[in-house]
Amino acid sequence: MIGVVLAAHGPLPTALLESCDMILGSQEHVATVSLMPGDSLEGLVDRLGDAARSVDDGQGVLIFLDMFGGTPANAAVLLAQQRENLRAVTGVSLPMLLETFMARLSTDGLEALTATAVSAGREAVTDIVEAFKQFRRDTSHL
Secondary structure, eight states, rough: OOOOEEEEEEETHHHHHHHHEEEEEEEEEEEEEEOOOOOOOOHHHHHHHHHHHOOOOSEEEEEESOOOOOHHHHHHHHHHHSSSSSEESSSSHHHHHHHHHHHTTTOOHHHHHHHHHHHHHHOOOOHHHHHHHHHHHHEEEE
8 A cells, every 4th residue: 555644834744634534534554744843854854754664565655745845845855865656745635635545545556646636636626605606506497
């Protein structure tokens, strides 16, 4: 199974994993890494590497990050230069994680799972007020 690491600022990684576990049940081969005040980039790279090793059973690791250009993302880029079979995506959200965790059960390709994560993240962003208005317009004739 492809390993997953959630890395972000503060308690976000743990909160996201707890939410996923509540909806889907406990997830295997998942680790969290939080950047806290005073943490160094070098220390974060080491902790991210340890987390990736702990969840990798040989099929690779997908790292989810909160935002492009942040310290966790920079640490992931540095780690990717040291390790093969590692991918990372930014903009982590609950819908993105849920869809990826479900797809992970039937996908053993790291590239395909990465594409699923990116697609799920993009598709999850919705202007809910406009979507509801459109729904009302579409169903007004029924």
